[in-house]
Amino acid sequence: MTDSPKNVQYLKDRVLFSINPKIYPLEVVHSAAYALIDKAYVMLDGDPNDEIIAELKPKNKGEIREVVTKFAEELLNYAVYYNQSRMNKGVREMIIGRVFSTNIQASETTQEKDEKCDEIADPLGIAKPWTPPKKKR
């Protein structure tokens, strides 16, 4: 496997993926591993301060490279997600705080409908889009 990145070691039916926790913290590794459970068995090991090892065993034979690529993508995906969440945390808390500290504009006569029975017509006539019209590109 000459073209393999140096942090990926291919074994017979599995692969060892070494992760630098300074680049991808443990919460990111957990999320990326979780996102993979439909495709692979994932076992985590190592030291969260030094090196995290993810052992990936594909559930379907022949998908070992796909699993590695997907894991790398998910690491990046959740790194961005957690960074973004941290960055927006204050804004999100501000909005939710104000939502609950001011009067809720509740539509008190809304009749809830369920899976089996939904005969009640929409009384609100809500087909007015609230997104602005899209400009032609």
Place this chain on the structure above:
Amino acid sequence: MVTSLFDYPESPQYAENRYIPKKLAEGDYLVTIDNGAWALLSEEEHELLKTHRVSENPDLFKKLESLGIIITQSNQAKVVGDYQARFSHICNGTSLHIAAITSRCNQRCLYCYVNPKPISSKGFDMDKDTAKRVVEFMFQSPSKAITIEFQGGEPLLNFPIIQYIIDYSKKLNKKYKKDIVYTLVTNLTLMQEDILKYLIRNRVGICTSLDGPKEVHDRNRRFLGGHGTHDEVVHWIQDIKTQFAYNVNALPVITKFSLPYAKEIVDEYVNLGFNRIRIKHMIYCGLAKENWNKIGYTPEQYLKFWKGALEYCFKINKSGRFFAEGTSLLITRKFLSRDYQAFTCLGWPCGAALTQTSYDPHGDIRSCDESRSFEEFKIGSVRKDSYRNVYTSPRVLNIVALTSGLNSLCDACVWHPYCNNCIVSSFGMEGNPVPKLPIDYECKIRGGLIEHVLRTLAYSKEKRKILMEWCSSKQGI
């Protein structure tokens, strides 16, 4: 020198709301925020958003500001109002009260999500004393609007209790002055003219199941004796609609047997004079769980079926006949309206233990109707608990927290503002209410439905127009 995405300085003119992006197609990025506002951005616009340089493009700035994707001094109050409108259901109290007044049923449908008892069984009907307590519990809800839905088993097997609940709730309502709607979910096979006249007199909405043409319906929905119920159901639908000029609603539940019949199922509804159909997939509990090997399908198989049926509905509309598909209609409304859509599923948090509750014949309270086959979702009893005790209990708060998706990776999904995980389905599948999202049946189906509607809205002018027409009609979902 800028070395990574996160080294770009934040703009002093605005703060970004928490958004989730998804690349929909080459050059098109979808961005959604918690309250359901969304924008489709070009590659260049997305680049400006993620590098905090929206101010460089005044049109983009204005667009994202109006949607609340960026927060400025001038849009804060609007954004808060938008969130309040979208999450009004959190503060309104329980409005949908499902009274399962009997567990007995004269049918044994293959996918029933409860475990119905044979018609001759004793001890499975709600009695008057329990019914009285159920009604009194319902009226403790702070919700101004109350829907009382009669369910079973087959509720017409305990018709006197329907009459009692209607009478007693009307009596209590002289004091409480709530807006009450009554609905009955019935298989129609025990309907009689005098019962029907009573229902019409009391404005009770009637909902039934019709799984399509005879060859499909009769495989799924059978009497205890084994023969199909299609003829009786169609007879009563026609009678109610024509002889009595009263509205009746029906929906098909899709099993493996239904999959080759998308067109025929839609045609059955068109031919019976309905102007909409809401196609429904099975929930993995009750008899459906028991029969899954025989009737089950994968999420991919179901989505293929649903997309085919939806396409056929579009085709009917193109020929000039109004005929709506309810699931896509609901999802479209979620995309196009800032308001909460009063439908108990597909919301975060969902209606379980929040906007809906279910009462079994013995007065036990469940978080939602679908959860009736699991003891784990019992949240109290009308015999010993008050509304306040039930709805402030740790169990209820845990259920609401679970369906919010905030403590799972639902929160990181671009479809989360229009969706939720179904704890009952997860519990049925995995024995755990916490879903394993990447392999979760409901997650795959719901995500697939929502993405398909969004792609239709975004990329098909003709179908978008049809979806908008469905939305602007006065049809229910």
